[in-house]
Amino acid sequence: MINKLLIANRGEITCRIIRTAKRLGIATVAVYSDADANALHVQMADEAVHIGGSASKDSYLKGDIIIAAAKKTGAQAIHPGYGFLSENATFAQQCSDNDIIFVGPPIGAIEAMGSKSAAKTIMEQAAVPLVPGYHGEQQSEEMLKQAADNIGYPVLLKAAAGGGGKGMRQVHSAAEFSAGLAAAKREAMASFNDDVMLVEKYLTQPRHVEIQVFCDHHGNGVYLFERDCSVQRRHQKVIEEAPAPGLPEEIRSAMGEAALTAAKAINYVGAGTVEFLYDSDGSFYFMEMNTRLQVEHPVTEMITGQDLVEWQLRVASGEPLPATQEQLTITGHAFEARVYAEDPNNEFLPATGVLSTLRPPQENSFVRVDTGVLEGDTVSVFYDPMIAKLIVWDEDRGKALQRMALALQDYHIHGVTTNIEFLYNIATSDPFVNADLTTGFIDDHYDALFASHLASDEMLIYAALGVLLNQTPVTVQQGPIAGWVSPAHIADGWRANEDHMQSIQLRLSCGDVVDVSAVFVSRREQNTWKISINGKSHMCSGRLHDGKLDANVDGHRQQLTLASDHNHYHVFGDRQSLQFEHVLPDLGIDDNADNEGGLTAPMNGTIVSLLVEPETPVEAGTPLLIMEAMKMEHTIKAPTNGTVQEFFFSAGALVDGGAALLEFTADE
Structure with a gap:
């Protein structure tokens, strides 16, 4: 058994590998x-080696630096995780040349499956059904x-060296072909330095079902059943499940x-x-083989009771x-x-920021x-924006x-926008519940799925109550006689001649501004307000303690979670959460703000x-420039009919978020 393992990766997969290694008594x-530098995977490992700059190309993709780290620390083996160097035959060869075990398949298998077009040829020869x-x-x-x-539209253009939805475009007509091919080639070259393309018939109503296989050096091979990964955005998986619902046993066995x-055709190991x-008629077609551990491997572990690492x-x-078997x-x-x-709600645009509140459900x-x-x-x-994988x-x-559903309700994150x-x-x-x-x-x-979920009055009341409690410290000073409290020392906002009424403005994450009024009523056991909305x-009434909001609205008591960062809040309810900003009076809102002129x-x-x-x-919607960030391409389009006056950056330039990219004049 390996006694010391280097993990050539970062984030959750490295943490997950370390847990198994520690259980097996393997140093990491x-x-x-x-x-x-201060990441969780660094804290969990027995040792950690700095390998370069923040960009992947300056660190996690530097195979020679990683090999040097393994030799320096005496690691016998390198586990590449997924992504980065996990399917890089050159890196696997470097490991072999340095007598380091590569925890992955043979170099020949990586090379065989590294090109989608070559893989199709191998599978065709092995009589594996192809699209x-x-x-x-x-x-x-x-x-x-x-x-x-010749195939007939729609077709799917795919980068031969691709994966993760990169270098992939659907083309629905001959008129769209040139633009679709150019975009696919450009993205493929940026992601893989290879723009060789293949063309496939695009099936309109298929499911994405994948089989977990495992082979050893002794000629043994098994499959650990299937996973359904059909729910995807941008060809990247969102929710996976195992086993695939409604899959007939004979199809499971045949697949x-x-x-x-397919694995034996390339002498696979690992x-x-x-x-x-x-397809809906029961037929299935080979798409590709991933020569590594998949992101979604935990669902297979959960239904089989096996630890795949x-x-x-x-x-x-x-x-x-x-x-x-x-x-x-x-x-x-x-x-x-x-x-x-x-x-x-913004085309799945990745978000950055500080995880000021991170409360996952109880494991x-x-x-x-x-x-x-x-x-x-x-x-x-610098990296993929995945925060975690929630498995049930x-x-x-x-x-x-x-x-x-319950675990997602209990997953509370504040500081960055999430997809929870x-x-x-x-x-x-209903379609997902019914496995459609x-x-x-x-x-x-x-x-x-994207229906406009307007904030309910109930959630807005909780939001206002949270703001009021967060800004209303009630301090009581004892008077000269024990047990006696002077009214002058009760800081509860009481006024002699008029109600203490506050106007509260809440700016929701969608940009809407909601006005709420609150009249202070009494202190007693808990501060009480009459809150008016719509x-x-x-x-x-209510109280805040340890991030919890104990609320009583018209006699209905409920406990919620409230996260706050300065005047930014996130209240988590039973079935709904609400992000908002408390608009402070001195900030106001400029309804006449003029953003014309720059994108x-x-x-x-x-x-x-x-x-x-x-x-x-240009006309409204015309693509003006393309930028790449967090492994995605983003197209900046004209907001209206108008004229591009000047670009402020050239191709290849690095830009900061929020930087003006160009000067644009709208037509009158």
């Missing part, structure tokens, strides 16, 4: 960038378009055997995932697989929800939280889904390309 070495498509070497636009025309055939498109370490040490069974049902710092035998951050940590622009299990799908409410909307939506799953789930049910008044960067990033020439008239 972490690596870290400038931005991660109709073009995987050839001819890469001229004319050839690719001719292939798309599992096909996955093992953990891998074979991804299929599963332990399996990886044992296989890498030369041991046989811990179980045979006959010994593996499915017990219960599991879900994983990826908690991201992002804004679903137990039903609920698991895999994370790499702590309260007070910063979600930076129960004896059947319905019960597990109830646990997921969006995840809750998915988990409680396709890869187009979010688009198909867009109106329901023409109705409510008698309200700003949504976050720190890099300018990829400028799409129009200066002094060019």
Whole structure:
């Protein structure tokens, strides 16, 4: 067995690997960038080595520096996690050249599956079913378009070296082909330094079902059943579950055997995932094979009772697989929800900021939280914005889904915008509850999932009550006689001749401003106000303690969680949460603010390309420039008809979030 392991990664996957390594008595070495000097994975490891600057290319993608760290610390093996160098054949070869065990598949397997087009050829020869498509070497636009025309629209353009939805575009007609190909190639080159494309028939209502496979050095291979990963945005998974709901047993077996055939075709060793498109008629088609541990592996662990990282370490040490196919069974049902710092209501734009409040649900035998951050940590622009993975299990799908919904209600994060409410909307939506799953789930049910959830009067009252309690310290000084309190020493806002009325303005995260009035009524056991909103008044009292808001509104008592950072608040209720800013009187709101003239960067990033020439008239919605940030492309578009006067940055320039990108004059 390996006795010292270096993890060439960061964040939650490194923390997760360290936990298993420690249980097995394996010493661990972490690596870290400038931005991660105080990260959780650094604190958890037995040793940690600094490997460079904050950008991935200056640290976590520097294979030679990581090899040097392993040799310096005496690590026998390197676990690459997922992402970064996990599917990099050159890095695996570097490990071999330095007599370091690479906890992953053989170099030949990585190379075979590293090119989607080459992988398709191998799978075709192995009689693994394929989606109709073009995987050839001819890469001229004319050839690719001719292939798309022959296949029939819609088609899917995919980077041959791609993954994670990068370098991928749907093209629905011949007229869209050139623009779609240019965008896919540009993103592929930026992400993989390779813009070779393949063209496939786009199935309109498929499910994304993947099989977890495992092989050892002794010729043994098993599949640990399937995961349904159909719910995706930008071709990246949002909620995964195992087993796939409604999958017939004969399809499960056939898909599992096909996955093992694919693995054996490339002499695979270790953990891998074979991804299929599963059509409504029961047919399934090979998509790709990921030669690494997947982000969603915990749901497989929950239903099989196996630790897949332990399996990886044992296989890498030369041991046989811990179980045979006959010994593996499915017990219960599991879900994983990826908690991201992002804004679903703004095209899932990644968010950055400080996690000033981070309160995950309580972990137990039903609920698991895999994370790499702590309260007070910063979600930076340098890495993927995933905060955690929330995993739940129960004896059947319905019960597990109830646990997921409750756990999402109990997940309280303040300081950055997250997708938690969006995840809750998915988990409680009728289509998801009924397992009406396709890869187009979010688009198909867009109106329901993104319905305008206006803040209820009840939540606004709780918000106002939280503000009042947070700014009203009641101090009582004892008088000269024991037990006697002078009225002059009660700081409760009481006035002799008129009610103490306050006007409170709440600016919601959507930008709306709500006016609330509160009249102080009495102190007694708890401060009491008459709070009025939308023409109705409510008698309200409460207290704040340890981040909890004990509220009594018209006799209805309820406990909520209240997070605050200066005048920014987040109140978490039973089924709804509300982010808002208490607009202080001296700040006011400038309804006449004029933002015309400049378009700003949504976050720190890099300018990829400028799409129009200066002094060019454009129509509303015309793409003006493309910038890349947090592994995503963002297109800045014209807000109205007008003219681009000047670009302030050139392609390749780094820009700060909020920086003006260009001067734009709107038509009168």
